[in-house]
Amino acid sequence: MLLITASRRKRLRRQPFPPDWERILDHGVPLYDLLPAADREELKGHIQVFLAEKQFEGAGGLAMTDRIRVTIAAQACLLLLHRETDYYPGLSSIVVYPDEYLAPFEEMDEAGVVTTGTDRRSGESWEQGTLVLSWQDVQMAGVDGEGAYNVVLHEFAHQLDAEDGITDGTPFFPRRAAEKHWLRTLEAAYGRFKEEAGRGRTHVLDPYGAESPAEFFAVATEAFFENPRGLKEHHLDLYEELGRYYRQDPASWPAIISNGGES
Ligand SMILES: [Zn+2]
Structure with a gap:
């Protein structure tokens, strides 16, 4: 990372956090409320860098607002806490539609x-x-x-996955030993999950994760933060591996209270 970039980011992280943005986090980002206090401060610093560096664009008639920008930035940056980060270097713009959108696709089967x-x-x-x-x-x-x-969390996990040049379910690891450990754990967990999905009996993880190792990593990231106790109970090895990668332990956070129940 260039020195000038590093010092600009340091300055951005230290700026006072706008009170309007703080209200958006308090009321619109449930995971923010669960974070330990020190993590909230770190997250707010990352959000300021992220919003200064990435372009947001409304599509399909959506008018871009701070609420949309801050809500997305907070969850994207949750995946960066406690780690040395270059803030999704391959990503320059985030396009937001009001609702699900139609996208063209082109697929080739094995017969061409x-x-x-x-x-x-x-x-x-x-x-x-x-x-x-x-x-x-x-x-x-x-x-x-x-x-x-x-x-x-799902789409930004794909961004982390792509940082080493290939979207294959394994993000970038600075140390080879850590990468090997990840590969062993994820391969075993993915194999078990595909069997469960084949029998139509999955727990916690979205069955879509059986599509490929890349989708497995993305849905596992969603569960790691959104249903950490469930993931830990049903997929302990996977939970612990994600904990080493994300350097966080969401199962130790207070539970989200939604719809009158614990999730
Ligand atoms: Zn995906």
Whole structure:
């Protein structure tokens, strides 16, 4: 990282945090309320860097607001706490639609037959520069009591996954031994999960995670923060591995109270 970038970021992190943004965090980001006090301060610093460096763009008629920007930035930066970070260096812009949006797709099967069409999406992460989100879906994070839905965490996990140049379910590790440990644990957990999904009996994790190791990492990241006790109970090795990577222990945070129950 360039020295000038490092000192600019340091300055940004130290700026006073706008009270309007603080209110947005308090009322619109349930995970923020659960964080230990020191983590909240660290997060607010990261949010200021993130918002200074990334472009936000409304699409499909959505007018961009601070509420949208701060809500997304807070959850994106939650994945960066306690680690040396370059703030998603491959990402320059976040495009936000009011609701699920239609996106064209083109798929080739093993026989080389190409199918084209459109499908409805709540979010997507491109390897080059852009991440897309549905604001309606962003606001659904943590609302479902037993589930672990968080489209922001999901798409930003894909960004972390892509940092080493390939989106394959393994993010960048500065140390080879840590990467090997991750590979062993995730491969075993993914294998078990695919079997469970095949039998139609999954716990905590969205069955969509059985699609590929990359989707498994993304849905596991959602569960790690949105239903940490459930993940720890049903997938302990996976919970502990994610804890080493994210350097956090969300199962030790107070429980989210939503819909009158504990999630
Ligand atoms: Zn995904």
